[in-house]
Amino acid sequence: MKLCSKCGIRPAEIYQAHSNKMLCKECFLEDVRNRAIEEIKRWNMIKSDDIVMMALSGGKDGYVLLDVLGNYFSKSNKLIGLNIIEGIHGYNKEEDAKYLVKTAKEYGVDVIVTSIKDYIGYSMDEIYEKTRNSKNSFTPCTYCGASRRRIMNYYAREMGATKLATAHNLDDEAQTAVINLMKGDINSLLKQHPNINITEDDMLVKRIKPLRKIYEWENASFTFIKNFHIQQTECPYIELAPTLRAKVRRELYKYERENPGVLIRFMETLDILLEYIHQDKVATKLNRCIKCGEPTTKGRNICKLCELLSSIGISNPSYLIKVPKKVM
Numbered sequence: 001m002k003l004c005s006k007c008g009i010r011p012a013e014i015y016q017a018h019s020n021k022m023l024c025k026e027c028f029l030e031d032v033r034n035r036a037i038e039e040i041k042r043w044n045m046i047k048s049d050d051i052v053m054m055a056l057s058g059g060k061d062g063y064v065l066l067d068v069l070g071n072y073f074s075k076s077n078k079l080i081g082l083n084i085i086e087g088i089h090g091y092n093k094e095e096d097a098k099y100l101v102k103t104a105k106e107y108g109v110d111v112i113v114t115s116i117k118d119y120i121g122y123s124m125d126e127i128y129e130k131t132r133n134s135k136n137s138f139t140p141c142t143y144c145g146a147s148r149r150r151i152m153n154y155y156a157r158e159m160g161a162t163k164l165a166t167a168h169n170l171d172d173e174a175q176t177a178v179i180n181l182m183k184g185d186i187n188s189l190l191k192q193h194p195n196i197n198i199t200e201d202d203m204l205v206k207r208i209k210p211l212r213k214i215y216e217w218e219n220a221s222f223t224f225i226k227n228f229h230i231q232q233t234e235c236p237y238i239e240l241a242p243t244l245r246a247k248v249r250r251e252l253y254k255y256e257r258e259n260p261g262v263l264i265r266f267m268e269t270l271d272i273l274l275e276y277i278h279q280d281k282v283a284t285k286l287n288r289c290i291k292c293g294e295p296t297t298k299g300r301n302i303c304k305l306c307e308l309l310s311s312i313g314i315s316n317p318s319y320l321i322k323v324p325k326k327v328m
């Protein structure tokens with residue numbers, strides 16, 4: 001029996017290719033937590049008086065984020081969870097949300113459970129039906145993404161959070177970076193850097209990604225070891241999404257298999273390069289949407305979400321009238 005290369009006492013059970021180490025379960029969990037905390041400290045993502053809202057989907061990445069921040073936070077900080085139910089038949093299950101709320105409680109964290117339907121007046125299934133009957137070419141994922149980003153920022157602001165933590169992992173970030181590079185979208189690339197603000201607006205809560213250097217497989221193993229019951233179903237709309245990301249993912253996995261650690265090095269290089277590119281640039285002030293009053297890109301009068309919704313005939317979303325607030 002092989003022993004853990006870190007503690008040398010417990011049996012080695014997990015091979016971590018990027019470090020070429022065989023770890024026991026305990027040392028593996030500790031390694032993931034430590035690397036996430038190192039990343040938080042390196043970029044000063046969380047300050048002592050911050051109130052942090054975590055976006056928790058019920059998937060594996062969110063549970064790792066909950067564990068990492070739940071263990072890391074001192075009593076002086078406040079942590080809040082947010083779960084957004086998309087309203088997709090067969091995908092969002094009530095018991096998943098209940099289990100998430102219960103698990104978060106064990107970490108001393110309250111979770112707000114809300115939905116796209118609460119905020120917009122339509123569930124994702126209802127929005128999908130409308131996109132099918134319209135001429136625009138946006139996928140359900142575009143609607144879902146724009147809605148979730150808005151709802152996250154809205155609740156973070158309403159709850160007085162000073163940071164909004166999302167559970168994006170290293171694989172997500174590397175894929176997004178490659179896509180941004182291929183599209184020549186330097187602004188989106190800069191936005192991926194933890195310390196660069198290319199826009200500023202006091203209505204936008206600063207986003208942080210503590211798991212940006214943790215591999216997706218590590219989050220999966222972490223969840224498995226901790227025995228978290230994660231949402232297993234795949235979103236049924238995923239097959240309607242553009243395939244560029246799927247292709248990039250496949251290629252990156254291939255490189256990672258052949259050169260373990262390549263994704264970490266790729267993101268580390270970008271972190272350094274982007275700081276050079278951004279030097280001395282000042283953040284641009286955002287406009288406000290004339291319909292809903294939320295921040296929108298400079299040069300726009302109507303925000304992306306209002307525009308997307310009105311293009312499928314939703315000209316009076318609920319958020320223009322009243323927005324519910326719920327704490328569980």
Ligand SMILES: [Zn+2]
Binds near residue numbers: 004006009025026
């Ligand atoms: Zn060990």
Ligand SMILES: [Zn+2]
Binds near residue numbers: 290291292294305306
């Ligand atoms: Zn708007």
